[in-house]
Every structure is written in C-alpha cells, then in structure tokens.
Amino acid sequence: MPTLCQAARAASDTHHGSRPAATHHAPRLGIIGAGQLARMTAIAAAQLGCEVVVLAAHQDEPACALATRCVIGDRDDAAKLAQLAAQVDVVTLENEFVDARSLAALERQGVLLFPSAECVGEVQDKFVQKSVLAAHGVATPTFRAVNSEAEVAQAGAELGWPLVLKARRNGYDGKGNATLHSAADIGAAWFKLGGADGELYVEQWCPFVAEVAVIVTRDRHGASVVYPVTETVQRDHVCHRVMVPAPLAPTQQAEVQALAERAVAAVGGVGSFGVELFLMADGSLKLNELAPRVHNSGHYTIEACACSQFENHVRAVFGWPLGSTALRAPAAVMVNLLGSHAGPGRPQGLAEALAIPDIHVHLYGKTRVAAGRKMGHVTALGATIDSALERAESGAAALGFAQE
Numbered sequence: 001m002p003t004l005c006q007a008a009r010a011a012s013d014t015h016h017g018s019r020p021a022a023t024h025h026a027p028r029l030g031i032i033g034a035g036q037l038a039r040m041t042a043i044a045a046a047q048l049g050c051e052v053v054v055l056a057a058h059q060d061e062p063a064c065a066l067a068t069r070c071v072i073g074d075r076d077d078a079a080k081l082a083q084l085a086a087q088v089d090v091v092t093l094e095n096e097f098v099d100a101r102s103l104a105a106l107e108r109q110g111v112l113l114f115p116s117a118e119c120v121g122e123v124q125d126k127f128v129q130k131s132v133l134a135a136h137g138v139a140t141p142t143f144r145a146v147n148s149e150a151e152v153a154q155a156g157a158e159l160g161w162p163l164v165l166k167a168r169r170n171g172y173d174g175k176g177n178a179t180l181h182s183a184a185d186i187g188a189a190w191f192k193l194g195g196a197d198g199e200l201y202v203e204q205w206c207p208f209v210a211e212v213a214v215i216v217t218r219d220r221h222g223a224s225v226v227y228p229v230t231e232t233v234q235r236d237h238v239c240h241r242v243m244v245p246a247p248l249a250p251t252q253q254a255e256v257q258a259l260a261e262r263a264v265a266a267v268g269g270v271g272s273f274g275v276e277l278f279l280m281a282d283g284s285l286k287l288n289e290l291a292p293r294v295h296n297s298g299h300y301t302i303e304a305c306a307c308s309q310f311e312n313h314v315r316a317v318f319g320w321p322l323g324s325t326a327l328r329a330p331a332a333v334m335v336n337l338l339g340s341h342a343g344p345g346r347p348q349g350l351a352e353a354l355a356i357p358d359i360h361v362h363l364y365g366k367t368r369v370a371a372g373r374k375m376g377h378v379t380a381l382g383a384t385i386d387s388a389l390e391r392a393e394s395g396a397a398a399l400g401f402a403q404e
C-alpha cells in the first residue's frame with residue numbers, strides 16, 4: 001500500500017526512529033495496545049516474517065521490547081491511532097475497550113482493521129453483546145438493563161437472588177462486577193460500580209457446575225477454526241488456571257465448539273476470539289462473554305496446539321490460510337502467575353521452575369507488580385490432566401515477583 005508506506009516515511013516520533021521504506025517490505029502488523037497479548041502476538045508475527053508496530057502507553061510495556069517499532073500514546077488519541085495505522089498494512093487490537101468511534105474513523109480513512117469497528121462496538125458493551133447474541137439464538141444468562149437502584153431491586157424480585165450487577169463497559173478480571181445476595185447489597189454495589197454516572201445491567205446468577213472457554217479463529221471470509229474446549233478455574237473472579245481437554249462428553253464438546261463459532265459469526269468477528277461459557281448441572285450451556293481478541297484461556301495453545309491462537313490471529317488478519325488447532329499432547333494445563341503485592345517486581349525462582357521437566361515458562365517483562373496483575377504464565381503438557389497440573393502448579397509455585 002503505497003500511501004501507508006509514504007506515511008510511514010513521514011512518521012517521526014517512533015520509539016526506534018523511522019527508516020526508509022523498502023519497495024517490497026515485510027508484512028506489517030499494527031497492534032493497538034502493548035501488553036502481554038500484544039507481546040505474544042508479536043512473537044508469532046515475527047516468526048512469520050512480519051514487522052510489528054504497537055501503540056503503547058509507555059515504553060516499558062511488555063510488547064515494546066519485541067516490536068519492530070512502538071508508537072507511544074493514548075489508545076483514545078485519534079492522531080496516535082492514525083500514526084500507528086500509517087505505518088502498517090493491517091491493524092488489530094489486544095484490548096476491546098478502544099473507542100469504537102475512533103476505530104470507525106480509521107476505517108473511513110481506508111485502514112484495514114480486524115476485527116472491524118462495528119464488531120468491537122457490539123462486543124465492548126456487554127449489554128449490547130448479549131443482546132446481539134440472544135438475537136442470534138445464543139443462550140446467555142437472563143439479563144436486563146437497569147437505570148436506577150429501584151430497577152435493580154425489581155430485577156432481583158423477578159429474577160431472584162443472587163443477582164450479578166455488571167458495568168456494561170471496561171470490566172475485566174471481575175472488576176466491573178458485584179454479586180448482590182439481597183436488596184440490602186444494592187446501594188454499596190451501585191456506588192462501587194458508578195451506577196449514578198455509568199451504564200450498568202444485571203444478570204441472573206448462574207449456579208454453573210463448571211466454566212469452560214474456547215478460542216475461535218475466524219477468517220476474513222467467514223470460515224473459522226475452533227480450538228479444543230478448556231475448563232477454566234477463576235479465583236476471586238480472576239482466571240487462575242486453564243485445563244484441556246475439559247471434562248465433557250465428545251458430543252458436548254462439539255456443542256460448545258459449534259455455539260462458540262456461531263457466537264463469533266454473530267458479531268462478524270475476524271481473528272482469534274475468546275468465548276467463555278457456563279456449563280449448567282442439566283448439561284445446558286450459557287454464554288458468559290466474548291472477547292474480540294486473543295484470550296487468556298488460549299495461552300496453552302502456544303505449546304499444546306499445532307498452530308497457536310496468536311499465529312492463527314496473525315494469519316486471519318492478513319488473510320492467510322488458518323492453521324490446525326489439533327492438540328499435540330493428550331492434556332495441557334496453564335497456570336497464571338499473578339502478582340501478590342504492589343510495587344516494583346523482579347522475577348524470582350526461574351532456575352527452580354526450569355528444573356521441572358517439560359514446563360514452559362512465559363514471563364511478560366512487567367517491571368511493576370500489583371496484587372492480581374498477570375505477570376506471566378506456566379504451561380505443562382502431559383499424558384493426563386493430573387500430570388500436567390502437578391508440573392504446571394509446581395512451576396507456578398516456584399516463581400514469584402520480589403520487591404527490590
């Protein structure tokens with residue numbers, strides 16, 4: 001794209017400086033965001049000979065060390081988004097909270113963006129997302145918009161307690177959620193989630209027997225591949241570990257995969273998407289949420305699948321053929337490494353962890369630790385879930401992030 005190349009030559013305040021554009025350049029991927037998801041995508045893209053430009057809030061972000069270039073700026077700054085787009089062939093994102101109107105403006109300028117602004121707009125508001133999915137016949141927890149504390153009380157009376165009050169936007173790791181056990185909990189939760197000035201909605205509490213998640217990669221023409229179904233375990237609403245295969249009958253596994261593919265198609269997704277579902281005691285499924293991006297429940301695919309969620313994402317956004325999602329081992333377990341305190345943090349225990357046979361340690365290069373912050377993960381493959389679990393948990397237990 002000559003216009004983009006010309007713009008790349010003109011771009012000036014990039015981290016590694018500008019360089020002359022070659023006539024036949026490597027494929028160039030732009031990523032809005034520079035956290036661990038962008039970092040692992042950049043690694044996959046680099047393997048395929050791509051150059052990667054990331055839009056980072058600051059130069060210490062995890063993907064900056066691995067990107068070809070970094071644009072430093074705010075993801076809500078239209079000029080910075082345009083500056084990123086000007087340097088690449090295709091733009092993607094690692095975080096669904098970029099303003100969909102800014103993304104639509106990029107598309108109007110001729111930028112190739114996957115997933116599209118329309119798709120991100122539908123997914124980033126959980127209430128809209130669930131409405132779109134429900135309209136396509138995808139089962140979700142019963143939900144409704146609430147505009148006042150009185151409407152929450154009425155929803156509780158009608159749907160029953162507990163009730164989950166959720167922020168429509170910007171929630172992650174359970175931070176936008178509050179579980180209400182009775183009407184007495186409404187006031188504090190409404191205040192905590194900013195109900196007075198934000199948009200909230202409620203969901204019926206789902207007494208699930210397990211949480212499962214699956215990655216779908218959908219290409220630009222609507223064909224998709226789907227990964228094996230995982231079982232995810234949350235602690236304090238944060239993903240603690242992911243186990244594959246999930247303990248499901250083959251027909252149920254196929255049902256989850258079909259539902260997930262249908263959900264990603266319903267929002268017109270392109271790229272790798274994470275799909276979280278609740279498995280109910282009667283065997284039915286309810287879709288909890290979609291993420292229009294690579295997802296924590298798919299980190300295991302780096303070592304455990306023929307083609308990882310990250311590589312397939314890169315393939316999808318460039319319009320290249322998608323790779324096989326087949327497992328390369330009977331079982332795999334991924335355990336997140338979460339921070340336990342706030343402050344500077346230096347990885348400790350790496351040698352001890354690496355002494356455990358057949359584990360794969362991923363450290364995201366974050367210099368600051370915070371309680372619950374995702375600092376890295378450990379994956380182990382095995383003949384059984386139990387053998388992989390034992391090694392992955394031992395590896396995670398050996399690793400920590402010390403205050404200096």
Ligand SMILES: Nc1ncnc2c1ncn2[C@@H]1O[C@H](COP(=O)(O)OP(=O)(O)OP(=O)(O)O)[C@@H](O)[C@H]1O
Pocket residue numbers: 141164171172173174175176177203204205206207208211234237238239276288289
């Ligand atoms: N309706 C519900 N019924 C029962 N549990 C729920 C419900 N909604 C959410 N949860 C629990 O809270 C967790 C986090 O909720 P949700 O996925 O909506 O939040 P999130 O902030 O987007 O989280 P994440 O970033 O970890 O995906 C879920 O994985 C589940 O364990």
Ligand SMILES: [Mg+2]
Pocket residue numbers: 276288289
């Ligand atoms: Mg979730």
